[in-house]
Structures are given as structure tokens and as C-alpha cells.
Amino acid sequence: MQISPLLESLVEALRCLPGVGPKSAQRMAYHLLQRDRHGGIKLAQILHDAMVNIGHCQDCRTFTEQEQCRICGNIKRQQSGQLCVVETPSDILAIEQTGQYSGRYFVLLGHLSPLDGIGPNEIGLDILKQRLANESIKEVILATNPTIEGDATANFIAQMCDQFNIVATRIAHGVPVGGDLETVDGTTLSHSFLGRQKIDLS
Amino acid sequence: MQISPLLESLVEALRCLPGVGPKSAQRMAYHLLQRDRHGGIKLAQILHDAMVNIGHCQDCRTFTEQEQCRICGNIKRQQSGQLCVVETPSDILAIEQTGQYSGRYFVLLGHLSPLDGIGPNEIGLDILKQRLANESIKEVILATNPTIEGDATANFIAQMCDQFNIVATRIAHGVPVGGDLETVDGTTLSHSFLGRQKIDLS
Known part of the structure; x- marks a missing residue:
């Protein structure tokens, strides 16, 4: 039973966002309709602009x-x-x-x-x-x-x-700062040994 | 240092969605730009349509x-x-x-x-x-x-x-089906006693 086909299309379209499943998409659609239509319209406009106008830098490709x-x-x-x-x-x-x-x-x-x-x-x-x-x-x-x-x-x-x-x-690979030797995987640990540096006391 | 003002506006605009913080918004924006521009454009269009055209039912207000x-x-x-x-x-x-x-x-x-x-x-x-x-x-x-x-x-x-x-x-309030009496709060449990029903053996 479809209550509102447009609302269901919106829920479906929201699922293109990463990490958004059916339940979250539904919550987002109802939230925008009930509490933030202005924000929704603004998002639609900026999203369209961004998808159409953002290209890649000619030098660095970002x-x-x-x-x-x-x-x-x-x-x-x-x-x-x-x-x-x-x-x-x-x-x-x-x-x-x-x-x-x-x-x-x-x-x-x-x-x-x-x-x-x-x-x-x-x-x-x-x-x-x-x-x-x-x-x-x-x-x-x-x-x-x-x-x-x-x-x-x-x-x-x-x-x-x-x-x-x-x-x-x-760039150096090794034990993350604030990490714990015990919990670091073996590959990372061996990288940290290979990449060891002399302690500069000067 | 702003790399792309339009991209930053998009990240900011995505935060109007419930449960979306700065990190998720950033991930969503980059995901759409890198992998799903078509989905992003479609979402923008349906979102605008929905925000503008969805009203309330004259009878039930949904x-x-x-x-x-x-x-x-x-x-x-x-x-x-x-x-x-x-x-x-x-x-x-x-x-x-x-x-x-x-x-x-x-x-x-x-x-x-x-x-x-x-x-x-x-x-x-x-x-x-x-x-x-x-x-x-x-x-x-x-x-x-x-x-x-x-x-x-x-x-x-x-x-x-x-x-x-x-x-x-x-509607009845009481212990959720599949729930555990031990973990249900006191108010719900007392509701379930007040709302008890005779077991119909017929």
C-alpha cells in the first residue's frame, strides 16, 4: 500500500548516500518534511549545483x-x-x-x-x-x-x-601514535622496525 | 584553507539530515562526487519536488x-x-x-x-x-x-x-513480545498487570 508515491521515491533516492539504509532514509525523509523543509530545499539546490559544476583541477585533479x-x-x-x-x-x-x-x-x-x-x-x-x-x-x-x-x-x-x-x-608506516604495541598487527609492527630512525640527542 | 567553497557548502547542507555529523557529511559529498553523480542529481530533483509538492491530506493530515x-x-x-x-x-x-x-x-x-x-x-x-x-x-x-x-x-x-x-x-501497553520480564522497566510492567486479560480457553 503506497501512501504517497513521491515520498517513497524520496526515501529510495536518499539511499544513494553511503551508510543510509531503508530505515535511515525513511527517518531522513520524514524529518525534512516535518521539521526542515527549508533545509531540504537548500540541500536540493546545492546538491544539484555541486553535481553539475564541480569538476577536476587541471593541475592536481582534485x-x-x-x-x-x-x-x-x-x-x-x-x-x-x-x-x-x-x-x-x-x-x-x-x-x-x-x-x-x-x-x-x-x-x-x-x-x-x-x-x-x-x-x-x-x-x-x-x-x-x-x-x-x-x-x-x-x-x-x-x-x-x-x-x-x-x-x-x-x-x-x-x-x-x-x-x-x-x-x-x-610516508612512514608504523605504530599509530597513542596506539598500543600489543594490539597492532604484525605487518605494521614489522614496518615500524624496518622504518626505525636514530634518536637525535642534539 | 578552503579547497572548494561549493564542496564545503554541500558538506554543510548535508548536515540538515538527522544523524549526519561533519564526518558523515564529508563522506557523503565525496562519495557522490566520485562514484554516483547521477544518483546525486536525481536525489536533488526528487528532494526539491518532495519538499515543494508534498502537503497534508485534507482528511487525515498525513x-x-x-x-x-x-x-x-x-x-x-x-x-x-x-x-x-x-x-x-x-x-x-x-x-x-x-x-x-x-x-x-x-x-x-x-x-x-x-x-x-x-x-x-x-x-x-x-x-x-x-x-x-x-x-x-x-x-x-x-x-x-x-x-x-x-x-x-x-x-x-x-x-x-x-x-x-x-x-x-x-492501544495496549505492556511487555514487548519476545522481550524479557527482567529487563522491562517498572512502569511498563505495571501497565502490563493493569491491562491483563482473561485467557480464553474456548
């Missing part, structure tokens, strides 16, 4: 509604000579929140996966190669995910950097 | 995009002579899913709360009174929430029914 994103357009960041390679645009956000990095980024929008037909050009390595050739980049920081594919992608890009005599570094 | 909802327009349900009074439109959905009830509904869109300025007319009791006077209703089932306000509202409506010589019943 999401932006302009041709060049604000990080790539920032002169101070251009002068740092550092380029951090990440898999997804949300990785940039996570790194920005640490406040530790002031260079630019390059977003692969994936990782090398030959079995799925994802080769170097599919993750924008042709664009990256051009940037390595034309810009004055001193260091490429490889911050792909610590997975087999992420590691393979990092190695591939490191070899590319070598052709241009650019230093390639990989 | 959400519908037509003048009369499909339940009120159903002749079989009109003939049952039963009217179930609930607080919110989502209560109808919950009752419909049991498949136990085949009468019509009346939605209060709230409950009596004199301290907040919510009197009988604010919860549509003027409309309900007209229906009790004009339609052939045999029984009014009061399914307001088992709270102080819900009980007070149910009592108020029961007195109104009495004026028209219509039977008013209250």
Missing part, C-alpha cells in the same frame, strides 16, 4: 568548481617545490587538517590495478609526467594507501621520478 | 502530494468505521507494516502541550471533531505515544468521542 583549485593557485605552495601524491581528494583534506604540509598535491583518483584495466594513463600519470618535466619540483611525497596496490603505485611513480632526477619519498 | 491520501480515498477502509489517531505520519507506516489494521487514520502532527502553547486546534482536533460529527465512525483507536503528553492527548480525544457516543479505545 574536486573544484574552478579550472585550478585554490591550493594549486597558491603561489607560496608553488614555491615549496614539494608534490604529494594521494589516491583520493578526501586524502588531501586529511593531510590538510594535520597542518604539517605546505606543498601541492596530485590526485590519482585510484591506484594501478592491471587486472581491472587500470594502467598509468587511467590514474593520470601522463599528466604527472608532464608536471615533473615542466615544473621545478624537488621532492615527490608518495602518500598512496599502505595496500599492495598503493605500494605498487608508489614504486611505479618513484621510478618515473628517477628519470627526472627528482627525489621520491614514501 | 503527508501526500494529492488532496486526499490513498488510505483516506480507499472505499474499503472507509467502510470499516474505524479511525486510528496517531501523533506523526511515520506512525502510520509502522502500523501499516503490521498488516493488522484496515481502517483509516488521523494524524495530530504533535500532542497537547499547553505549556508550549499547543492546544486542541494546533493538533487538528477541530477537524477531527467535524469528522466525528459527519462520518459514520464506530470506534476511535488512540495510538498516541505512551508518554505523559500522549496519554493526556488520548484522554482528551476520548472525552470528545464520548460527546458523539463513539467508542474510544487505547
Whole structure:
């Protein structure tokens, strides 16, 4: 028994959001109708705008509604000579929140996966190669995910950097700060031993 | 550092959904941009349609995009002579899913709360009174929430029914089926004693 077909379409459409099942979608639809129609209309408008107008930065491939994103357009960041390679645009956000990095980024929008037909050009390595050739980049920081594919992608890009005599570094993998040795998995623990550093007492 | 103002507006706008905090909103925005732009555009359109076009049924006040909802327009349900009074439109959905009830509904869109300025007319009791006077209703089932306000509202409506010589019943409150006596709160348990029924051996 359909009470309102439009309301049921709304519940169904809300399920395209990640982590939203039938019950949550229903709760969201009723909440908006009962308590926040204004917010719902505003969300609909911004959502449409964002889906239509947000494209990729011509330099780093992150999401932006302009041709060049604000990080790539920032002169101070251009002068740092550092380029951090990440898999997804949300990785940039996570790194920005640490406040530790002031260079630019390059977003692969994936990782090398030959079995799925994802080769170097599919993750924008042709664009990256051009940037390595034309810009004055001193260091490429490889911050792909610590997975087999992420590691393979990092190695591939490191070899590319070598052709241009650019230093390639990989972010450290090890025991998370505030973590507990006992609860860390074996692979991470062995990474933390391989990546050990001399304590600088000076 | 804003990377994309439009993307940040989208994250902010998504927070009007219940149970969506800053992290979930961010995850939703990136998910739609990366993997489901088509779904995002469709959601935006249906959301706008729903917020603008869904109003209230002229008879029962539930959400519908037509003048009369499909339940009120159903002749079989009109003939049952039963009217179930609930607080919110989502209560109808919950009752419909049991498949136990085949009468019509009346939605209060709230409950009596004199301290907040919510009197009988604010919860549509003027409309309900007209229906009790004009339609052939045999029984009014009061399914307001088992709270102080819900009980007070149910009592108020029961007195109104009495004026028209219509039977008013209250849904049973007691131990949930499949529940455990030990874990049920005292008020519910005493309700279950007061509402005990003779076991019919016939």
C-alpha cells in the first residue's frame, strides 16, 4: 500500500548516500518534511549545483568548481617545490587538517590495478609526467594507501621520478601514535622496525 | 584553507539530515562526487519536488502530494468505521507494516502541550471533531505515544468521542513480545498487570 508515491521515491533516492539504509532514509525523509523543509530545499539546490559544476583541477585533479583549485593557485605552495601524491581528494583534506604540509598535491583518483584495466594513463600519470618535466619540483611525497596496490603505485611513480632526477619519498608506516604495541598487527609492527630512525640527542 | 567553497557548502547542507555529523557529511559529498553523480542529481530533483509538492491530506493530515491520501480515498477502509489517531505520519507506516489494521487514520502532527502553547486546534482536533460529527465512525483507536503528553492527548480525544457516543479505545501497553520480564522497566510492567486479560480457553 503506497501512501504517497513521491515520498517513497524520496526515501529510495536518499539511499544513494553511503551508510543510509531503508530505515535511515525513511527517518531522513520524514524529518525534512516535518521539521526542515527549508533545509531540504537548500540541500536540493546545492546538491544539484555541486553535481553539475564541480569538476577536476587541471593541475592536481582534485574536486573544484574552478579550472585550478585554490591550493594549486597558491603561489607560496608553488614555491615549496614539494608534490604529494594521494589516491583520493578526501586524502588531501586529511593531510590538510594535520597542518604539517605546505606543498601541492596530485590526485590519482585510484591506484594501478592491471587486472581491472587500470594502467598509468587511467590514474593520470601522463599528466604527472608532464608536471615533473615542466615544473621545478624537488621532492615527490608518495602518500598512496599502505595496500599492495598503493605500494605498487608508489614504486611505479618513484621510478618515473628517477628519470627526472627528482627525489621520491614514501610516508612512514608504523605504530599509530597513542596506539598500543600489543594490539597492532604484525605487518605494521614489522614496518615500524624496518622504518626505525636514530634518536637525535642534539 | 578552503579547497572548494561549493564542496564545503554541500558538506554543510548535508548536515540538515538527522544523524549526519561533519564526518558523515564529508563522506557523503565525496562519495557522490566520485562514484554516483547521477544518483546525486536525481536525489536533488526528487528532494526539491518532495519538499515543494508534498502537503497534508485534507482528511487525515498525513503527508501526500494529492488532496486526499490513498488510505483516506480507499472505499474499503472507509467502510470499516474505524479511525486510528496517531501523533506523526511515520506512525502510520509502522502500523501499516503490521498488516493488522484496515481502517483509516488521523494524524495530530504533535500532542497537547499547553505549556508550549499547543492546544486542541494546533493538533487538528477541530477537524477531527467535524469528522466525528459527519462520518459514520464506530470506534476511535488512540495510538498516541505512551508518554505523559500522549496519554493526556488520548484522554482528551476520548472525552470528545464520548460527546458523539463513539467508542474510544487505547492501544495496549505492556511487555514487548519476545522481550524479557527482567529487563522491562517498572512502569511498563505495571501497565502490563493493569491491562491483563482473561485467557480464553474456548
